[in-house]
Amino acid sequence: MKNAIGNGDEPASAIIIDTDENVCFGLTKREAFAMAAMQGNLSVFFDHDVSDYGEIAEDCVKIADKLLDALEK
Numbered sequence: 001m002k003n004a005i006g007n008g009d010e011p012a013s014a015i016i017i018d019t020d021e022n023v024c025f026g027l028t029k030r031e032a033f034a035m036a037a038m039q040g041n042l043s044v045f046f047d048h049d050v051s052d053y054g055e056i057a058e059d060c061v062k063i064a065d066k067l068l069d070a071l072e073k
Helices: 029-045 053-072
Strands: 015-018 023-025
Touching: 029 053
Parallel strands: none
Antiparallel strands: 015 023
């Protein structure tokens, strides 16, 4: 059974403020996975001329989404 929010929207490393209200702060799993993918991509492209960082960012979000899909199985 899935939560009302998607797995990617759940906190990756939450700081719980109010357990009764489920209030927490921090990156979502999706954001954390995309950040890790971005770090990996930028470590490869760091010394190269990359003209479209937006495309790399979009690819990293797609990678995060694919990972979340795989974790749902």
